[in-house]
Amino acid sequence: MPFSTAPVRAANAFVIPAADEIDHRRALLCLTQAVYYEAxxxxxxxxxxxxxxVLNRTRHPAFPKSVCGVVYQRNSTPICQFTFVxxxxxxxxxxxGAWRIAQQIASEALAGYVEKSVGSATHYHADYVAPRWAPLLAKISKIGAHIFYRWPGAxxxxxxxxxxxMGEPRDPATMRPLIVRVPGIDGQTIEQVTGTGPIIDGTMLKRAPNDVGGLLDTSKGWTLNIPLPSEAGSATHAVAERQANAPAPAEKAQNDAAAPTTVLASR
Structure with a gap:
């Protein structure tokens, strides 16, 4: 698919007001996670x-109006927008080392740095896959292994x-889905993520052989699914409600025993 010949227009700078220190800390963590685990x-x-x-999405009507809301967004079906979630x-x-760099990049982005090369891009994927949504969008840039897209037209x-x-959710961790064991397309299972703390398995970020740009192992049943603008309204509304009604950490602890939800991954 050829690149769009239309001019790439840089996004406006994104800056969280200095008075919103708590929002800034929460946004910094969520954006650092996105930068590190995705790229x-x-x-x-x-x-x-x-x-x-991520920051472009916070301003677009198809997505939530917070950094953590965008990063942890799920649709009405159990599909995550970013694989690592x-x-x-x-x-x-x-x-x-890579985390420190990701954090610095996130900090600069939240302080107004604009990556002009991707303009108003709201989607991307790895260069060795062809998601079903790619032909529906305008292909505008390729950087490293990722190809970036914006919505066509207005x-x-x-x-x-x-x-x-709109500010960050009170407890972004409550937006994170739980992972359960489900059958994969090869007959294997996706392991359940327990709440026992970090898994220490080496310093390098592990990737599946058929990774599609996050840490997506398609042999385990993960799929990509990006909503169209016409499909995203209800999803955005649902995320906004979850942000407004997110329980406090103490309330979350009381709900830890609740049944987990099966999730699939998307960008």
Whole structure:
């Protein structure tokens, strides 16, 4: 699929007001996670581009109006927008050096740095896969192993990115899904993620042989599914409600024994 010949228009800078220290800390953690787990070993520009996609989404009507809301977004069906949220990666200790770089990139993005090369991109995928949604979007840039896209027409123009930042959810961790054992397409199972703490299994980020840009092992049954604008309204509303009604950490502890939800991964 050819790249769009339309000009790539840089996004406006994203800055959380200095007075919102708690929101900034929460947003920094969520954005650092996205940069690290989605592009931790990509070129620096590629890591910045992932951060830019997340921030672009916070302003677009198809997505939640907080950084953590975007990163942890799920649709009405059990599908995660970012693979690492669903596949157990968050239970593995990050490699310190790559994490520090991801955190610095996230901090700069939240302070107004704009990765101009991806413009108003809201989607991306690895260059060795062909998601079903790719032909529906405008292909605008390739950085490292990732290809970046924006919505076609008015939905991808600067005027569409007028959403107002609403602050971070009270406890972003409550938005994180639980993983359960489910049959994979090869007859194997996806291991359940327990609440026993980080898995210490080496310093390098482990990737599946058929990884599609996060840590997605398609042989285990993970699938990619990106909602169209017409499909995203109810999903965004549901995420906004979850943010508003997120339980406090103490309330969450009381619910830890609740039955987990099966999830699939998406971008």
């Amino acid at each position: 931790g070993y990509e070129p620096i520009a590629g890591r910045r581009a992932v951060a830019q996609v 669903c596949d157990g990666s968050l239970d593995r200790r990050p490699e310190p 939905w991808g123009m600067p005027g569409a990115f007028a959403g107002r930042y």
